[in-house]
Amino acid sequence: MLDKRLYHHLVSWLGQWPAGRALQVVGSERRVRPGWDGRPHPVVGVGAPGGAVLSVPPERVEAVRALTDLPVGDLLAKLPAAVGYAGWHAHRAVFRYCLAPAPLPDAGDWICPDDEVIPPWLRVFGDPVLVARDATGAFLAGVGLKRHDAHGQEIAVGTVPAARGRGLARRLVAQAARRVLDGGAVPTYLHGPGNGASATVADAAGFRDRGWTAYGISED
DSSP states (O other): OOOHHHHHHHHHHHSOOSOSSSEEEEEOGGGTSBOTTSSBOSOEEEEETTEEEEEEOGGGHHHHHTTTTSOHHHHHHHHHHHTTOTTOEEEEEEEEEOSSOOOOOOOOEEEOTTSTTSOHHHHTSOSOEEEEEOTTOOEEEEEEEEEOSSSEEEEEEEEOGGGTTSSHHHHHHHHHHHHHHHTTOEEEEEEOTTOHHHHHHHHHHTOOOOSEEEEEEEOO
């Protein structure tokens, strides 16, 4: 049985869940409104073993549905133009969620993202962010939360090259997941299919690969 927090997150984020067919295209006003970072995200999709839901702007539903008989690779190639973003690129990611984070020790502190120690990539996340520092206070690794809705928050993590290999990322991800769960939401984690390092972090933190996939488009 699907966890109710994850179910409500997917319904809120996508506009419908479960899929009901191999590929269900749905229209959602959320695709034209600002997302977690203040920018619109015109395509969001999640696929599970029972089917996939692809959420697009309401006025683009028919154009995207016309592509659903194509092989997935061809559909993704044509998807940006079909939603009015020609020149953007479609992408796939491994979609993971966690209900029982690994019992790893905490590795950082939650601080305001405008603190001078925070690197630029981490400043775009809402307050607060989770940061690990060395004895001098220098930044080593951090986690930001993409607060998609009241039911689901996506974890993003980064570590400076000199601090990699110490297990900081997995500890921070598990620590952040506990905070999200304590707040009543479900933590999610996305990474590229070929990103072995990120997959290792997810596995170690308790985010099992269940064979789910996420879809989206981006400018770069």
